[in-house]
Amino acid sequence: MTDPADEGSRPPVPPPRAAGRDDDAQEASAAFQAHVRAAREEFESHVAHARDQFGEANERIKQRMGRDLIVAILIGLAIGVVVLASLLFVKWAFAILAVAVAALGVFEMGRALDAAGRRFDLVPQVTLAAALVAGGFLLDVWMLWVLVFVDVAIVVVWRLLAQMMSAHERTVDDIVTDALAGGFVQLYVPFLASLAMVLLREDGGEWWVLAFLIVAVASDTGAYAAGVAFGRTPMAPRISPKKTWEGFAGATLAALSAGVLLAWLMLGMPWWVGLPLGAVILLTATAGDLGESMLKRDLGIKDMSSWLPGHGGVLDRLDSILPSAPAALALFLLFSPLAVA
Template sequence: MPEAPDAGETPPAAPPSRRRGDAARRAPVTDDTVTAIESQLRSMRTDAEQHIAHARAEFDHANERLKQRTGRDLIVAILIGVAIGVVVVASLIFVKWLFAFFALGAMVLAVFEFSRALQVSGRRVDVVPQLAAGILLLASGFLAGLWLHWVATLVAVAIVIVWRLTAQMVAADGRSHTAVLADVLVGAFVQLYVPFLTSMALILLAEDGGEWWVLAFLVLAVVADTGAYVSGLTFGRGGRHPMAPRISPKKTWEGFAGACVAALAAGVLLAVFMLGVPWWTGLIFGAVILATATVGDLGESMVKRDLGIKDMSSWLPGHGGVLDRLDSILPSATAALALFYLLSPLGVS
């Protein structure tokens, strides 16, 4: 044990660093010290605010340039697309019948906005029978199977036509026979375009393992659209070689080439790793879905140009309307169903 110092012995001096620390603690905090600290904090806050403002200005500038080139708010569009994609993928992977409710909601919104757009253009479209017949079609597609579904389709179209003719007779407003016939044909077209094509996806969904084929054709449609978008922005600035300038001036052959590469590559990967069919069938799958998606996209653009509108609605910021997102998917559903019957027997056991 260390020996205690004698009574007369002077205790050892503290180290210099300790003496400076004690002196600093004993030194009084003056107003000048507080002012200096506050000034430094204000300076740090000002610098941080300037950096944040500069970063935000650069982000807004980049986003504005993208909006000018694409006509869309790309950031918002991506966020909404990802959110919808998560819901769709989760429903197909975990509980596939939940996708039927998602398809039902999309069909209802698409029919409603399409009918309203036609009404604004002067056509008389009855929303209630359209929705009722559409629900009948989707239910028969998911529950009744393919062949009984054709009967349901005839009944749905008949409901729409009879309702329109009856409503016209009750109105008795002297509308011309040509206008009435146009209303009937447009009403039948709405039913066959949105609910009927949507029901094709539910027929495929009801098949054994059909959820994977539904997911595959949805992925292919999205990949093809993304490939066209990226390739068109990169190589087709200014519309160097437009595909259909009178229908959709922004669609270029450069974008279509990117869509081809993306769709074929994705088709092979999906065939091997998701669908369990030979790799070469993926080339067929990708090519067919690319063709139907392109036709559907151009077809809806033609309809919108005829109606004199840019988007069917503004319900999906950055995308337009629900039907603007379904334009390439709806015709692809029928193609995917046909390819399921043709290619699934080739599955690798």
Template sequence: MSGENHSDRPRAGIPAPGESGVPLSDDAFPGFDASQVPPRPQLPVQDTGEHSAIREQWRTKRGEIETHVSQARDHFDQANERIKQRTGRDLILAIVIGVAFGAALVASLLFIKWLFVPIALAAGLLATYELSRALRAGGRRVDVVPQLIAATGVLLAAASGQLWTSWVTLVVAVSFIAVWRMIAQMVVKDGRTYGDVLSDVVVGAFVQIYVPFLTSVAIMLLFQENGEWWVLSFVSIAVAADTCAYAAGLAFGRHPMAPRISPKKTWEGFAGAVAGSLIVGVLLSVFLLHLVWWAGLILGAAVLISATLGDLGESMLKRDLGIKDMSSWLPGHGGLLDRLDSILPSTIPALALFFLLSPWMVS
């Protein structure tokens, strides 16, 4: 310990040469070249102030975006509430359900037209059930199970593609409904008058004609040559008329069209339906059905008239029964029949115009 040379050690508190900024000196260490010592690496200095400013800007931007989204949502909810108060429909649910049904229908017609048959069968049976229940609630003696049995026969007969088969099946179905109702009335013996029984028979026959038979006409049209395009066309025109009438009536509606039947329908809405149906009719006739352009005007006008009459007819029926919708199974729409009221009557002019206008196809 005593033999160690303490003169080479740095004294306490005094840094050695080359440390803490004390430069190395050639005089302190003879023969040592300080220029050969590599410089100590410098760590990057983080500008914490600049980073804090960037983070603050991001927070501000995010807050602004959240505020704009919240305001947009509030405005949309308020607009939807106003529309709901004016029309009695939830616009969001109506659009979602309408798009879903439309997509299924279009997919069946574009890819495998046989898929349209189970869709039409399900829609026809469900609408028959809705109408039968609504009429029963209104005091009519309508037998639901026989109605569904007869409707199944009418719809399946149309899938054969033979027009005469559908007509014969319809006669059998109406006869079956009439006989069932009269036998059921004789069994009950509740003192119902002959006039009431006859009215029940007529109403039962009306159910078969209005829903299953008109639905079967669409199936008949489907199995004609290029029939799937005709089904897609007349349904699209009816939907366009209904949508344009709704939009135009909502935006410009001032003058009621039939206040005693449907107070919310206006002449401005009907004008929108005319424009929409004619434009869509011409476009589909030229680009999808390959007809001359004026055939599209005829098809659009025919479907417009039948769709409008069907809509007003169902509104009159619901007013007579004292109900707003046929059912509440489709949120935003009411019942299925409430959406088919303009499509079902349009099957007749669509099938008739198929035979009349097909010779005018452009090759």
């Protein structure tokens, strides 16, 4: 006979149904983990495929347009964040940024002119450029015009005196060309930038500066996208073979759309003000782009520098913005009375 005490000391045997439930739970957990693993592998496969496709598309764009799209986008976003933050928080922060950018632009131009055989006085050029842009923000308009005249006169006289003291002989044509090139640099970079500073210091001027920057960037982006996708007909083959009329059509659509939205939503203007805003900035931006392309072709270079990967140099980003500054100032003076209170 079995001793009842022995039976009481034995551990209870789990019911068969409980063991079955544990097996089911383990199977369900294993199935879930397998499902998650399969979903993750499928997702990684899709990401890798999309990355490969984007890389191939980027290579095609890079071969056609000569730019690395990914790097250009990242650099552009970084520049946009810095400009937006400095412009909207305190005006003087954007003014300081403008002084630094103009000085870098003059430095780039000086290196390009030196490489082309021109004589360029870097220190006075950069110093006067910084003073001129700062003057646009700090001085009255009539004093700014006096400063422009003084800057150009100093640059020209400095170059003539430097040539007189130089041991290297140059022809009269070369000397005159050097002096004119120096004066042109002051008018092209810091003077046009100083007009943006004149606009900036007006009441609500920061919004107009932001508006014309956005329209210029939208025009450039629209031209790039439409040119890559549909570009067939060269616009100015002797100046810039990669610019097309299809790209210009894309730029027109982007600039007008941006102008209307900005006038309505940001500037407090009637929506139709955005049409002349978009159209005028479109024309000045396009003219500036083509003008710098012609200048670079004459100097025998592709980009002003390689400081901004995917974009070229500082002046390669300012080519459409600098000529748009006086146009934006004129538009502000013309349409600001229409602002909705």
